[in-house]
Amino acid sequence: MSKLDKEEQEILDIFDAGDLPRSLDFEESKTRHQQYAQAMFKKDARINIRLSSKDLRGLQKKALAEGMPYQTLIASILHKYVEGRLHEEL
Template identity: 60%
Template sequence: MTKLTQEERELLTTVERGEWRSVKNLEKERTRYQGYARATFKKDRRINIRLSQKDLDALQTLALEEGIPYQTLIASILHKYAAGSLVERARLAMSQR
């Protein structure tokens, strides 16, 4: 038997407790939430920024290592920061004290 991760064990426990319910009109709900997802990730604005050559080179190298275009990497970094899932190391260190 495959070992479950902590997250998988928690999900399994909630299923076994009967905490999950079937969704009525599944296709309608799926379509609705797909629309929300498209709207969330729609790239409909263009910006221009100035970066140092050193920073741009570093970003391009990271993107190359990840196998993605550097513009995609920059957009991802900005999205994560705006969503609060990317924090500065200094701020993180202060919160851990």
């Protein structure tokens, strides 16, 4: 187990004791983030694409390692790319 600094240990102790206070706008923030999640995962379009067998097998292996269906992994990759959060490593 990694060692925690004093501040991290204090936070963990407060959390374990159940004394960690919620933010003042917890309910509003929770509702807003639920709406974000619903909008993000709404799937209302269907596409067909052709991939090489090798690429499909690679995607299926990565999805299995992540514990998700490969179609979900593909949708996630595409979403991250469109949002500008997926970048090629050089």
